[in-house]
Every structure is written in C-alpha cells, then in structure tokens.
Amino acid sequence: NELRQTNHFIKSITIAGDGGAPGDPEDEERGSHALKNGEGTEGVYMINTTYIDHNYMDVLGIDMKLGRNYNDSPNDQENSIIVNEALANMLGWKDPLSQTIKWGGRERSVIGVVGDIHYKSLYNPVEPQVFVPHQKRIVNVFIRVDDKARENMEEIQRAWRLHFPDEPFRYSFLDDTLEKQYTQEKAVTNILTYFSVLT
Numbered sequence: 001n002e003l004r005q006t007n008h009f010i011k012s013i014t015i016a017g018d019g020g021a022p023g024d025p026e027d028e029e030r031g032s033h034a035l036k037n038g039e040g041t042e043g044v045y046m047i048n049t050t051y052i053d054h055n056y057m058d059v060l061g062i063d064m065k066l067g068r069n070y071n072d073s074p075n076d077q078e079n080s081i082i083v084n085e086a087l088a089n090m091l092g093w094k095d096p097l098s099q100t101i102k103w104g105g106r107e108r109s110v111i112g113v114v115g116d117i118h119y120k121s122l123y124n125p126v127e128p129q130v131f132v133p134h135q136k137r138i139v140n141v142f143i144r145v146d147d148k149a150r151e152n153m154e155e156i157q158r159a160w161r162l163h164f165p166d167e168p169f170r171y172s173f174l175d176d177t178l179e180k181q182y183t184q185e186k187a188v189t190n191i192l193t194y195f196s197v198l199t
Contacts (some may be wrong), residue, residue, distance in 0.1 A: 017051030038092035067112035087128035
C-alpha cells in the first residue's frame with residue numbers, strides 16, 4: 001500500500017511466493033501431485049507451482065486463454081485454481097473449466113487457463129504449471145514501472161527498509177534478467193562464427 005502511493009513511476013504491484021520469478025531458474029517450486037486425466041483416471045505427475053496474488057497476471061501481462069483470473073474474494077482464494085495449456089493438454093482435458101484439482105487439502109475448481117508462457121528460458125520446454133492463490137508465502141514483490149524507475153529506486157528502497165530493516169534490499173529488472181539468459185549463448189555463437197571464418 002505504501003508503494004502504491006509512490007505513483008509517479010509505479011504502475012502496478014503484485015506479490016508472489018515460491019516459483020514466482022520468471023527468468024530465474026533457481027526460483028522454482030516443483031513436485032509430484034496426484035491429478036485426474038480427462039477420463040477420470042488418477043495418476044501422479046510432476047507439476048511446477050507458482051504462488052501468486054490476484055494482481056500477478058495483470059502486472060506480468062499474462063493473458064488468459066480460457067476462463068478468468070482470480071478476484072480478491074476469500075472464496076476465490078480458497079476454492080479456485082488456474083492452470084496452463086501444457087497441463088490441460090497433458091491430462092487430455094477437453095473442457096478444462098469443468099475440472100477440479102485437489103490442492104492444499106481441498107477440491108479447487110479450474111477457473112482459468114493461461115497460454116504456454118516460457119517461464120524459464122526459450123530453450124526450456126514449457127512444462128505443466130498451476131498458479132495457486134496464496135498471499136502468505138511471499139518471496140517476491142513485482143512492480144510494473146515506467147522508464148523513470150531506474151533513477152527513482154531509492155524511493156522503493158526507503159519503503160523496504162522501513163518495514164524490513166534487517167533484510168537486504170535486492171532488486172533486478174526483468175528485462176535485464178531475461179537478457180542475461182542469452183548472453184552466454186550469444187558469446188558461444190560469436191566464437192563459432194570466428195572459428196568458421198578462420199576455417
């Protein structure tokens with residue numbers, strides 16, 4: 001709420017838990033879960049999990065292919081779940097919005113399906129993923145900013161230190177993070193090009 005008052009360069013804010021940082025291969029929450037396929041047969045599958053709040057999709061610009069996003073109601077937070085297309089296809093769901101998934105000890109209705117976003121790198125295949133509403137497992141704060149943000153980071157840092165004085169303030173820009181993923185590949189390509197020229 002305090003950051004939202006710094007509105008001259010902040011556009012929107014979301015919080016996320018484990019598995020919430022796109023482009024960060026180390027921030028991953030992955031485990032095996034019992035899920036039912038389109039024929040009602042239960043099997044155990046490896047699933048990536050991203051814990052989010054209801055603003056996550058909008059802040060990161062993730063579009064819904066089917067259904068809707070979460071709202072802020074307690075009922076939606078406790079009884080709903082969003083999946084990606086890779087999960088729906090893996091399970092052979094013809095109508096994903098009629099399905100339920102048992103998660104956190106309760107049956108949750110699938111209310112939305114997001115497209116197969118490349119969560120890690122374009123070199124990694126898109127894996128089955130669920131987006132679970134959870135506002136207590138906070139690991140990341142994501143802020144959509146305008147182009148003046150880089151020169152105003154001290155305002156965000158000041159708010160951070162006020163509430164978390166014993167925790168270091170660490171931040172990165174998503175476009176920088178994604179760019180770093182391909183720096184090594186670019187270097188290898190350049191070296192191969194040089195060798196080809198020499199040959």
